[in-house]
Amino acid sequence: MGIRQQMAAHERERNRDDGTVRSEAAVQRAAHIRRVRRTRAVLVQIPFLIVMCLIAVAAVYLLVDRWRRGALVFGSAALVAAVMRAVLPTSRVGLLQVRGRVADVVSLAVCGALVLWLATSIDSLGTN
Secondary structure (H helix, E strand, C coil), X not given: CCHHHHHHHHHHHXXXXXXXXXXXXXXHXXXXXXXXXXXXXXXXXXXXXXXXXXXXXXXXHHHCCCHHHHHHHHHHHHHHHHHHHHHCCHHHCHHHXXXXXXXHHHHHXXXXXXXXXXXXXXXXXCCC
């Protein structure tokens, strides 16, 4: 933390409503809690980022005319999301949590299974 930030934090602490000044230890503890909350807010989104990376890989396959592989990766991403939503606690799933746990897992698993079935059942018509 730079000197200006420290001075601003000290001034904010001094100008509290009741006119008291917090100790340096209390200011450091509050700063530590803010850092931990910021870090946790990022770490909670890791399952969502994993699923989004798989979807990005599927999109690349689709862009280079490998629709079957892209569909397989996309369906797999939905199944991975369903497994993560089923296994991880609600406080750690981040943006994978849309509805209740059962509704999320069932909808993701059904969609993933349907996309995988579609990708494997349709004739490739001469494409890979």
